[in-house]
Amino acid sequence: MTVPPDVRGLRVRLRQDHPVALDVAFECGAGELLALVGPSGSGKTTVLRCIAGLATPRQGEVACDGEIWLDRRGDVAVSPQRRRVGLVFQHYALFPHLDALANVTSAMSHLPREERAARARALLARVNMEGLEARRPSALSGGQRQRIALARALARDPRVLLLDEPFSAVDQLTRRRLRLELVQLRREIRIPMVLVTHDLEEAQLLGDRLSVLHHGRTLQTGRLENVMRRPAGALVARLLDQRNVFAGVVSHHDEEAGTTWIDWAGTRIECALATRFAPGDRVDWVVPESHVVMHRRERPSRGERENPVRGIVRDVVILGGDARVTLDVHGVDTPLTFEVSVHVAKRNRIAAGAEASVSLLADGIHLMATEATG
Amino acid sequence: MNVAPILLSLQLAAWTALLMLPLGLFVGRALAWRGFRGKALVEAAVALPLVLPPTVLGYYLLVAFSPHSALGGAFEWLTGEVLAFSFPGLVTASMIFNLPFAVLPMQQAFAAIPHEVREAAWVSGLSGPATLARIELPIAWPGVLAAFVLTFTHTLGEFGVVLMVGGNIPSRTRTLSIAIYDRVQAFDMEAAGLLSAVLLAASLVATALVRALAGRAVRV
Numbered sequence: 001m002t003v004p005p006d007v008r009g010l011r012v013r014l015r016q017d018h019p020v021a022l023d024v025a026f027e028c029g030a031g032e033l034l035a036l037v038g039p040s041g042s043g044k045t046t047v048l049r050c051i052a053g054l055a056t057p058r059q060g061e062v063a064c065d066g067e068i069w070l071d072r073r074g075d076v077a078v079s080p081q082r083r084r085v086g087l088v089f090q091h092y093a094l095f096p097h098l099d100a101l102a103n104v105t106s107a108m109s110h111l112p113r114e115e116r117a118a119r120a121r122a123l124l125a126r127v128n129m130e131g132l133e134a135r136r137p138s139a140l141s142g143g144q145r146q147r148i149a150l151a152r153a154l155a156r157d158p159r160v161l162l163l164d165e166p167f168s169a170v171d172q173l174t175r176r177r178l179r180l181e182l183v184q185l186r187r188e189i190r191i192p193m194v195l196v197t198h199d200l201e202e203a204q205l206l207g208d209r210l211s212v213l214h215h216g217r218t219l220q221t222g223r224l225e226n227v228m229r230r231p232a233g234a235l236v237a238r239l240l241d242q243r244n245v246f247a248g249v250v251s252h253h254d255e256e257a258g259t260t261w262i263d264w265a266g267t268r269i270e271c272a273l274a275t276r277f278a279p280g281d282r283v284d285w286v287v288p289e290s291h292v293v294m295h296r297r298e299r300p301s302r303g304e305r306e307n308p309v310r311g312i313v314r315d316v317v318i319l320g321g322d323a324r325v326t327l328d329v330h331g332v333d334t335p336l337t338f339e340v341s342v343h344v345a346k347r348n349r350i351a352a353g354a355e356a357s358v359s360l361l362a363d364g365i366h367l368m369a370t371e372a373t374g
Numbered sequence: 375m376n377v378a379p380i381l382l383s384l385q386l387a388a389w390t391a392l393l394m395l396p397l398g399l400f401v402g403r404a405l406a407w408r409g410f411r412g413k414a415l416v417e418a419a420v421a422l423p424l425v426l427p428p429t430v431l432g433y434y435l436l437v438a439f440s441p442h443s444a445l446g447g448a449f450e451w452l453t454g455e456v457l458a459f460s461f462p463g464l465v466t467a468s469m470i471f472n473l474p475f476a477v478l479p480m481q482q483a484f485a486a487i488p489h490e491v492r493e494a495a496w497v498s499g500l501s502g503p504a505t506l507a508r509i510e511l512p513i514a515w516p517g518v519l520a521a522f523v524l525t526f527t528h529t530l531g532e533f534g535v536v537l538m539v540g541g542n543i544p545s546r547t548r549t550l551s552i553a554i555y556d557r558v559q560a561f562d563m564e565a566a567g568l569l570s571a572v573l574l575a576a577s578l579v580a581t582a583l584v585r586a587l588a589g590r591a592v593r594v
Contacts (some may be wrong), residue, residue: 053497079496087497087498089490093488093493094491095494096513107499108499152494
């Protein structure tokens with residue numbers, strides 16, 4: 001069955017209440033990598049299984065590259081064997097009794113028998129596994145197994161590549177190398193790729209698009225920078241490890257100046273014009289740590305007039321060359337968090353109990369509708 | 375030495391082990407992977423012959439094999455023979471008595487294969503039967519062979535059930551262990567000793583083989 005030509009790439013809609021609640025919707029274009037992030041138990045793996053046909057939701061559609069793989073209303077549910085999906089399992093799920101080459105050729109039933117070995121060798125070479133074709137999985141390291149799993153997934157000539165936490169079981173050095181290889185691979189194959197990860201750093205390094213999942217529900221999907229900079233709500237912001245999420249009330253708009261003013265526990269905060277909120281609306285707002293600038297004691301600058309905020313340092317945690325500072329602002333329960341280099345913290349005598357002031361850069365502040373829950 | 379009981383026992387063991395192979399595969403795999411209503415009951419039924427006295431099982435089988443019962447009646451209608459005290463009756467009884475030996479090793483072997491490995495096979499394009507033939511059996515074969523060997527050897531030495539449903543008919547139902555009993559009753563200790571030695575040797579080889587197979591399992 002075919003779908004209209006505008007639905008290329010991967011399109012996923014999943015809905016069910018049991019056994020795992022799902023309300024998922026996202027698209028991923030050819031050549032794009034969508035990072036599916038969310039805490040453990042948020043249903044990320046279930047989503048991949050539904051795309052691969054290993055699980056079937058009560059309602060939903062999965063379409064890829066012009067083919068419908070699942071349409072519960074139309075009663076279409078194509079078997080995993082006929083979906084042409086490349087899936088790299090979290091623990092690789094290699095065939096333990098077969099050597100690396102046979103693991104890869106076993107996924108080539110669509111090719112003539114005489115072509116399989118040569119093609120498998122080429123794939124193994126592409127994932128830097130030349131010379132290890134005759135090794136069984138038990139004689140390979142974690143990183144090598146991951147590469148075989150990737151080669152096996154590619155052996156299907158898949159329409160979509162699904163990666164389930166593929167770097168979670170290897171050491172950091174190998175992880176960095178494998179990520180680099182994945183980036184290189186992306187340049188060569190133009191298919192949609194979905195990467196499930198709970199590692200935000202990994203999602204930011206590899207993803208073009210980001211989809212945030214929580215309790216089986218898609219909270220937001222979009223371009224990576226867009227979701228990171230403009231989360232749809234306080235919950236998304238927190239799931240994306242944004243600490244500076246606060247509540248405020250819209251005070252007024254100044255359309256000429258292109259600014260909106262909010263009241264934050266008695267402090268007036270200036271931010272970019274956001275007329276979708278009316279004066280008096282309660283909003284949540286977020287400011288990235290990168291947009292919190294500490295004032296220097298001896299050297300005031302012009303930037304200090306931008307949303308100046310004073311507070312008492314609650315804690316300073318030193319991590320390598322950086323100091324993470326939490327600042328209690330009068331009248332606000334949640335402390336403001338920001339990072340400065342250790343020497344700046346020392347020079348400005350930043351320590352628990354000391355007074356400090358910062359500026360919240362207006363162009364980094366993002367207003368969000370308040371959520372009923374979460 | 376009268377070899378007829380030995381040959382009869384070998385025949386019975388071969389038939390039972392061969393017929394139990396597909397049955398054990400089907401039931402063992404289902405119990406290893408599927409969750410279904412009444413699974414605990416099925417597992418209990420499969421293990422029952424381990425604890426049930428052979429005479430009790432033999433009694434119920436004898437009743438079921440009688441021409442007045444559905445099973446015995448159907449057999450007589452089909453073949454014109456009585457199922458009880460016949461070789462086919464012995465094979466049927468042996469199959470039931472050997473359920474745990476045929477099923478449990480296979481269940482364990484299949485349960486040791488992670489579900490993800492089978493799913494990886496499906497996603498790789500392998501159909502259900504191809505997954506069984508190319509992935510599952512090559513991994514689980516030591517368990518499958520162990521089940522075959524255990525069933526075969528266990529049938530060789532079967533006594534209680536065979537005596538109950540087969541009686542002691544020379545060349546028809548007088549198997550090795552019944553012949554041993556028969557010889558001891560007749561104070562022919564030499565013949566009993568020889569037949570016992572055959573059974574001892576066969577059992578020893580079988581248990582050694584099963585131990586060796588356990589060490590051959592593919593690491594998953």
